[in-house]
Amino acid sequence: MNITPINCFQEGIQFATTGKIWKIITDSSMPVIIVQTRDGDAYQTAFTAINIQSQTTLWQDFTLEESWWVGMSLLSQGILLLHTYPDTQKPQPQGLIALEIASREVLWQTEELHFYEVIDNQIVVTSSTTSSNSYLTIDIKTGNVLERFQELPTGLTRKNENKSMIFPFHYQDEMAYFQTVAVFLKKKFNLQIVQAVDYLEYDNFIIISYFYDNAGDLMNNLLVLDQNGQVLFHQNIEKQLTGIGLDTFFVFKNELFFVKHKTLLQSLKL
Template sequence: MVKKLSSYFSFTLPGNIWRMLASEHWLVAEIRDGQTRKANFAAVDIRSGRLQWDYLELPESWWVSGTTIQTDTLLVQLYPDPQQPQTKGIIAIDLPTGTIRWQQPQHSFLRLTEQGILAVQGTEGESIFQLLSLATGEVVSRIEPVQLDDFSSPAQPYLLLPTHYTQENTYFGSIVSFIHHKLGLQPQKAVDYAEFQQLISISYYIYEHKNLTNYLLILDKEGNVRLHERLASQLPGIGLDTFFIIHQYLIVVKDKKDLIAYEL
């Protein structure tokens, strides 16, 4: 008898999951409600599979977005002017407690590096690049523009993202033929594909009632189906990174609200 994948955790969150962020020990979902124009976040401790919290007290309720996670810190950026796409303001959230650790209202986030946070501060048309401490948000040093490429991003060996193949790619046709032979279905538009240990993961789309439906198929190397799950229906288009693997867990979002992890 083929052993199906078992769920490690499953949480229904209070709003549509718009983005997922991951670190070695944490998952953070960015949640948005277009009707109330409120954005918030929820954090899951991967080590315990526990929902740590699902609400933050932030100074801005809509023009805010998560950027990255490092160790036990979530970095959030603010958009002070809705008419302009530029960011201004960084907030660091302590993930174990769900509280604000520090704020830098005059800086814009560039990227996370092994040395700290690269940020930019604008003063009368001049952009000043600085390195901020992840722990405190304090300015560590000023960075010249020519030095920006000297800062490397932290490695993420625990994280596996799928490869996205559109219908223009040669591999897309091979995967479509495999699914058609296995399930009698004809995937459309694009697929996400990943191999982990002895398992193959494929996220694909088919038309149902003139709209796209997204399915996730997990098979072992012998071709046995370990999981076949509908993730979303009535979609206007395709998405990217419809699943990812962190440590030995496969992470998916179902119906925009359910955050699910399967043990691989």
């Protein structure tokens, strides 16, 4: 397979870690991403804050007292909301811990409130002390309850917490769009893709993350084309996979982000 790219992109961040990169979230109001890593040998979950504009690490490998059963709910207004998993037999996110990015200080925490969603830019939570049909909105800086609803008001627009991140369409091999992309890659580059493909048209770019078989090993490559089909970038990002993944890349603030071999986060300025 010989696809020679122009490599015309300016490189953005490069963040390498010893643990596996587990999750990445962003804040639409600022050029900051938070990277969650997990080290299965040490049973440790850590968090790193990166300013993608200055390409600097604000802080790295931050851990809580509970260093394994913890995850990220939301990043908003410079505050990271974390959740824990009190019942390890039923890993359901519970509780909230508000961490200020600038100071790395815990502003507040509670075991009673559980993150639900961002709706019309309001942070909606549920409470373990009230009815399961009861919803509350909170002030992210203080944790104070602002409003209570028995049911969510009609007309509110539910949004994914990562709405500032642009993810590709994921097409599995039984879908018509998979076949369309597969035929295109076969005709243009003689590529034989398998199982699934991630596809995104962004600005003047076509971004494709495809899977293929290499002597029995499942591989994953990232390909970026311009609208004329010229190859701008082409690299392997994962080898010897046991299965396919979702969201193998995303775009945030005109940068393409992807993880290579589970331990290296890179970006390209589009």
